[in-house]
Amino acid sequence: MSTVIKGGTIVTHDLTYVADVLIEGGRIAAIGPGLRGDVELDATGCFVMPGGIDPHTHLEMPFMGTYSADNFESGTRAALAGGTTMVVDFALPSPGQGLLDALEMWHNKSGRANCDYSYHMAVTWWGEKVFDDMAAVVDRGITSFKHFLAYKGALMVNDDELFSSFQRVRDLGAIAMVHAENGDVVAELSARLLREGNVGPEAHAYSRPPQVEGEATNRAIMIADMAGAPLYVVHTSCEDSHEAIRRARAAGKRVWGEPLIQHLTLDESEYFNADWDHAARRVMSPPFRNKQHQDSLWAGLSSGSLSVVATDHCAFTTAQKRSGVGDFTKIPNGTGGLEDRMPMLWTYGVVTGRITMNEFVAVTSTNAAKIFGMYPKKGAVAVGSDADLVVWDPMREKVIGAATQQSAIDYNVFEGKRVTGLPRFTLTRGQVAVFDGEVRTQEGHGEFVAREPNGAVNRALSTFKELTAPRPVVRAGIPASGV
Numbered sequence: 449m450s451t452v453i454k455g456g457t458i459v460t461h462d463l464t465y466v467a468d469v470l471i472e473g474g475r476i477a478a479i480g481p482g483l484r485g486d487v488e489l490d491a492t493g494c495f496v497m498p499g500g501i502d503p504h505t506h507l508e509m510p511f512m513g514t515y516s517a518d519n520f521e522s523g524t525r526a527a528l529a530g531g532t533t534m535v536v537d538f539a540l541p542s543p544g545q546g547l548l549d550a551l552e553m554w555h556n557k558s559g560r561a562n563c564d565y566s567y568h569m570a571v572t573w574w575g576e577k578v579f580d581d582m583a584a585v586v587d588r589g590i591t592s593f594k595h596f597l598a599y600k601g602a603l604m605v606n607d608d609e610l611f612s613s614f615q616r617v618r619d620l621g622a623i624a625m626v627h628a629e630n631g632d633v634v635a636e637l638s639a640r641l642l643r644e645g646n647v648g649p650e651a652h653a654y655s656r657p658p659q660v661e662g663e664a665t666n667r668a669i670m671i672a673d674m675a676g677a678p679l680y681v682v683h684t685s686c687e688d689s690h691e692a693i694r695r696a697r698a699a700g701k702r703v704w705g706e707p708l709i710q711h712l713t714l715d716e717s718e719y720f721n722a723d724w725d726h727a728a729r730r731v732m733s734p735p736f737r738n739k740q741h742q743d744s745l746w747a748g749l750s751s752g753s754l755s756v757v758a759t760d761h762c763a764f765t766t767a768q769k770r771s772g773v774g775d776f777t778k779i780p781n782g783t784g785g786l787e788d789r790m791p792m793l794w795t796y797g798v799v800t801g802r803i804t805m806n807e808f809v810a811v812t813s814t815n816a817a818k819i820f821g822m823y824p825k826k827g828a829v830a831v832g833s834d835a836d837l838v839v840w841d842p843m844r845e846k847v848i849g850a851a852t853q854q855s856a857i858d859y860n861v862f863e864g865k866r867v868t869g870l871p872r873f874t875l876t877r878g879q880v881a882v883f884d885g886e887v888r889t890q891e892g893h894g895e896f897v898a899r900e901p902n903g904a905v906n907r908a909l910s911t912f913k914e915l916t917a918p919r920p921v922v923r924a925g926i927p928a929s930g931v
């Protein structure tokens with residue numbers, strides 16, 4: 449059975465043009481005028497774009513003594529409802545656990561996914577076993593490794609471990625990733641705040657000022673550069689971190705920054721709300737920042753110094769958040785956003801003129817596909833690409849609210865926001881998961897996407913590092929070897 453999307457305007461990261469799209473066997477079979485298919489989807493007045501890719505989610509993740517509430521079913525249903533057709537989740541070994549073990553656990557959860565997915569692997573401890581497993585993980589199509597510089601005593605790695613892991617990442621042709629906050633400083637500030645009676649959710653923000661992020665971002669960039677590994681910095685929330693990324697990129701270092709839709713559109717005033725639940729529901733790391741930091745992030749998207757907008761979707765119910773009453777350090781860190789990322793970015797980015805439609809496609813889809821080794825299978829409207837598509841109706845509106853959302857939690861951090869621009873249709877490998885705004889997902893339809901190592905950036909960086917590597921100076925009459 450074939451499907452044709454008729455009468456729309458195709459918008460990719462670099463082109464905008466009128467054409468129909470024919471889909472056969474889950475892939476794009478033809479693009480052009482006057483195409484016919486068994487099923488026709490009317491895209492009149494709409495933009496036909498690559499479905500969104502959210503490269504930063506935590507579905508059913510064990511964290512801070514509980515599990516994030518959205519699993520691969522509800523999480524990917526929320527994704528599709530908002531025009532996102534692929535998620536990349538984080539497989540998270542507990543300290544001492546092998547990476548392949550963790551991978552097995554994540555594979556067991558992801559069978560329920562409604563759309564395609566992949567994983568990044570977290571490096572949460574260091575040893576020979578991790579070193580060996582990293583190669584096996586890459587062989588299985590997982591080519592990115594995440595490191596936490598925060599969460600001291602749990603997920604955090606030290607600089608020597610970071611440098612060792614980054615060198616392994618380089619040798620495997622993979623991408624290094626980092627959660628950049630100085631965990632030692634956060635632990636000290638948190639303890640002091642608690643001692644002084646600062647126990648509410650606002651203290652979470654006080655404990656993680658922009659400096660802890662700026663310092664850790666710069667440190668990770670320099671360590672990655674010395675190791676020769678390309679680096680992706682997740683949830684860049686402030687100018688201090690953005691500045692380090694911008695400077696590194698201008699100096700030719702291979703670094704990407706990822707702001708979240710939450711940091712772009714919600715600010716620190718949320719933590720001062722008189723309602724404890726309201727503030728705690730918004731506790732995430734890094735915390736929301738002020739308007740100046742938000743302006744910096746928006747400028748990064750339009751200038752190209754920041755590359756991807758993600759969600760870090762890690763949703764906890766109000767009941768889960770309440771385990772931190774009386775001690776902000778026990779509030780599970782994380783917020784939702786999967787269903788809202790694309791409509792919020794369109795409304796606050798494209799409609800306001802901060803970014804173009806093509807930039808919207810780049811930062812919601814194509815850049816992630818390129819960075820993480822799955823372009824043009826994903827992130828493209830091209831013959832042969834997977835038919836992961838969104839038919840975007842720029843006139844469709846709604847007010848975001850927990851009552852109508854797909855996520856399993858009981859609130860929405862964007863509650864009450866009016867968005868303009870929503871999917872008319874969302875297709876996952878040709879299957880219509882959203883039809884005229886109605887969600888028709890199919891549990892288990894999603895497939896694991898194996899990714900390739902040794903992308904163009906890895907190859908260029910290795911060549912350059914090899915060319916500029918330290919070499920001994922040969923001196924007449926002095927033996928070359930030290931022995």
Ligand SMILES: NC(=O)NCCC(=O)O
Pocket residue numbers: 506627731732733734760762781782783
């Ligand atoms: N971001 C957050 O607060 N929770 C999810 C885990 C992480 O990415 O740090």
Ligand SMILES: [Zn+2]
Pocket residue numbers: 627682683733
């Ligand atoms: Zn993080």
Ligand SMILES: [Zn+2]
Pocket residue numbers: 504505506682760762
């Ligand atoms: Zn995260």
